[in-house]
Amino acid sequence: MAEYAKLVPSPTPDTQPYWDGLNEGRLRLQRCADCGKVRHYPRPMCDACYSMNVAWMDASGRGLVHSWTVTHHAFHPGFKPDLPYTLLTVDLDEGVRMQAQLRGLDASELRIGLPVRVAFEPATEGLTLPVFEPA
């Protein structure tokens, strides 16, 4: 198998459960264990109550398109084979956003508010990336 040529994340103890979840086919979000506020991307502190007690929840994986871009230029050689690819910004039902590549829909069909759902793509050993497909 060819060596994985794309950028890989460097998880920290604060973020590792998110990446572990993707490998298990689950989209996990942090929820403050004290006040219950959901936050993303993963980080040590709740910005509502400053608690550092973290709980993890499984997200529904459903959301609505917030914005997007179709990339035609590879700023890293590892992404050249993917061109062109579409990056979606999505409002998750849980009230936070995330960004991931689009699958299964032509970018010309995109509009704000279009329903999508998350799917999981194995990228390389120990790394699964989220993608979005039409809901």
Added chain:
Amino acid sequence: MSLHEKGAVTGVGETEYLRGTDRTPLSLQLEASLRAIEDAGLKPTDIDGVIPYGLGAVAEDFVTNFGIPDLRFSATTPMGGASAVAAIQCAIAAVHAGICNHVLLAIGRTGYSGGRIGTRVQQMPQFRVVGEFEMPSGAIAPAQLYAPMARRHMELYGTTSLQFAEIAVSTRNNAMLNSNATMQRAITVEDHQNSRMISDPLRLLDCSLESDGGAAVVISAADRARDMRRKPVLVMGVAEGHPDSPSAITQRPDMTTLGLAKAAPRAFAMAGVTPGDIDVAEIYDCFTYNVLCQIEDAGFCKKGEGGPFVESGAIRLGGKLPINTHGGLLSQAHMAGMNHIVELVRQLRGAAAAQVAGAKIGVVTGYGDMGDGSIAIMRRA
């Protein structure tokens, strides 16, 4: 207490701007610095404060090369393209507090000949969050990170690529009047529309240059500036602002609003003027869209009206708000906005290549790191 007219720009300097050099960023930075110091009528040893642009020379380099006997103040303002204008606030705070008298702000870079932007951002701590959660999916360079802001603006407000083209064409026209601008070939709206797509909706001609060169300015205490070689350009108001969710555009409540929206009202209040009083504006133009958005966030028009504003011809030389009269990052050189400060000072001295007739009050903005903003309002003394 306010920094209103407590500091002035007393010297500006630039190297020749190039696309291709074998010189080091430090060498370019020192050359531009010497020119700014000479322009101010100072000696290098008179500099007692330095704010180098990040990712390059450090304060110690200036002590070593200039033989500064007693450097009293050094700082960095790590806000990407907002750094240079934010450094004006930092410098004036320092001179007004009496810490030092003359602060050098300097950049030198080999953005064309050295590491390109896709590589550089991966080394910047400000991009750590994006690096972990977005870069693995292929959102790496500023063009890709900012394109969704532009797309959302287009979807919400009907903003068009033709309006982006007007910014590219107007800026190029200005560059062609400036012998120290790297892009001298005329472009048309059609050229813009035919330029290759980088990250939709941003085409090649929506993107700024990668450049080699250096630029520097000297900020002096206002009471010292009165007796210096040139008539000072006084800083009437200055501020920096950080957007909500500064580390990830994806999470920003309103991704069409930048940190400048917080900074601009503070700067105008400090200056005691309104956007309607501004004769010329040097607006940070890493991408055409970012100019349009900052025109709104600085208060020159309402949110969503930036498209019609530029379409009206307002930003051209002779328009009601000439913008980026030097050619900007889009067509002069990418000096992270230090060249915008240099140009505003020249405009207010009446000595710019593309001079706005009778320019008395002007504004310069910075934008960087996914939305940080900075702004300075200046007038000729």
